[in-house]
Amino acid sequence: MHINPFWLNRVSGGDCKATAISPRTVELEGELLDIHPSDDIHLHPGELVHITALDFIYFSTEKEIEEEQKKIKEMREKEERERRDILNRRRDEAEKFNASIKVPVKWTAAIKLVKGGLLENSWGDGRNKRTVQHILIQEDLKEGRLKRSAGEFLCKAGSGRLWDDEEKWWDGEGQTYTPKITCKTCLKIAKRWESAPKVRRA
Numbered sequence: 001m002h003i004n005p006f007w008l009n010r011v012s013g014g015d016c017k018a019t020a021i022s023p024r025t026v027e028l029e030g031e032l033l034d035i036h037p038s039d040d041i042h043l044h045p046g047e048l049v050h051i052t053a054l055d056f057i058y059f060s061t062e063k064e065i066e067e068e069q070k071k072i073k074e075m076r077e078k079e080e081r082e083r084r085d086i087l088n089r090r091r092d093e094a095e096k097f098n099a100s101i102k103v104p105v106k107w108t109a110a111i112k113l114v115k116g117g118l119l120e121n122s123w124g125d126g127r128n129k130r131t132v133q134h135i136l137i138q139e140d141l142k143e144g145r146l147k148r149s150a151g152e153f154l155c156k157a158g159s160g161r162l163w164d165d166e167e168k169w170w171d172g173e174g175q176t177y178t179p180k181i182t183c184k185t186c187l188k189i190a191k192r193w194e195s196a197p198k199v200r201r202a
Contacts, residue, residue, distance in 0.1 A: 012053045020047040026059070035059060084172025091171040094180035101181060102193035103135060103154065104143070109167040109178045110136035110153070133167060133179050135186040146189070155185035 018028035020043035024035045028051055035041050041059065043049065050060040060068075098109075111131050135154040141147065148154060168176040181187060 016051045016053070018049045018051050020045055020049055026051070033057065033059075087170065087172035090180075091169070091177045094169075094177060097180050098178055101135070101187070101190050102195070103137075103141075103190050104193055105137060105139040105141045107135050107137055107154070109133045109181055111167055112153070132183045133181050134183045135181055135190065136166070143192075146192075153183070153186065154189050155183055 016028055018026040018033070020026050021032070022045060023042045026033050026035075026043070026049050033051070035043075041061070043061070048062055050062070050065060052058045052060070101107075111133060137148045137150055137152055137154055139150050141149075141154075167179055169179045171177055
């Protein structure tokens with residue numbers, strides 16, 4: 001079948017709407033297009049058909065497009081549910097773990113900032129997959145030889161203001177929570193209070 005090249009240039013690349021004039025033929029801007037015999041498509045006269053002209057000419061009925069859009073929507077909703085579930089499980093794990101930490105003063109989580117800029121493999125904010133969450137003491141702590149001032153990490157006296165503001169992560173519901181403490185030294189020191197009946201935490 002000969003196709004006018006000027007017509008083909010007008011319709012190429014985009015989504016064009018044609019009208020069925022018979023069960024196997026559509027009309028698009030003055031040209032009649034027949035559906036290939038191998039395609040199991042039967043149109044109703046007047047039915048709207050979407051046509052995309054690339055290397056080949058593709059036909060899509062309104063029903064097919066609606067079904068495809070429905071599949072895409074369902075897939076995205078499933079992905080979003082899975083994303084929220086992952087974030088919520090991470091939150092639940094962090095809250096359960098942090099609740100087991102028995103430090104006798106108010107504390108929260110914070111990370112150590114990198115002096116002089118960001119790490120080469122950071123995520124753009126000084127963090128990367130190896131970033132450690134420290135216990136940040138928010139009140140002066142004195143117990144025997146252990147002394148920490150408010151604003152210091154439990155693992156290191158004199159850590160000063162090399163930490164970010166209180167570290168918070170987002171769960172799948174858009175709520176913030178304190179991430180799981182991962183500093184091994186902080187956790188080792190905190191073990192001395194494992195039998196303590198009361199803990200204060202931000």
